Amino acid sequence: LAKTTQPISMDSYEGQEVNITCSHNNIATNDYITWYQQFPSQGPRFIIQGYKTKVTNEVASLFIPADRKSSTLSLPRVSLSDTAVYYCLVGSGTASKLTFGTGTRLQVTL
């Protein structure tokens, strides 16, 4: 899987929009970009996946520029319950070895 780089931690106030950027300079043509969310004492949870441009679901939006060397996870109007670690993964095909880095630890406060 392509190597990814994310900020170690981010802080936000409740109600703000949070954008977490992931760099993946060596992304391959067939690679998809996937984000997982992990709450304390729980397993990671799939939140969004994309290939190019923009993807939106009920939880988040994923923005991918034309060169696909980075991606941005956008969380609209975060709440305290969005405090979690967010992982960016890049890969394709039969990648059985899904690699999780250390992720970005988001802390939301009042």
Place this chain on the structure above:
Amino acid sequence: NAGVTQTPKFRILKIGQSMTLQCTQDMNHNYMYWYRQDPGMGLKLIYYSVGAGITDKGEVPNGYNVSRSTTEDFPLRLELAAPSQTSVYFCASSYEQSVNYGYTFGSGTRLTVV
């Protein structure tokens, strides 16, 4: 719908003891995985299975064994527990073996070896 269920949630082992971490899924997924997560770190793949009777090593398989006799169950065996195996263990499953499909994780087993 239970998803992926792991038992036990917590366990303390003495050095040299053995135990089996249980994992079962009710989604009829062919692919199942075991990960470990050390404090403040990401997840590392221990073993995975692409179907009943088929297993393979991941990134950190030493000290562990697995079996897959049914589609639903994928137990992880620790034969001689060591302090280095103190970690949180997560089981996951997926419909396909591709990153294009989301993986469903269990809630984890927190293991301490003393």
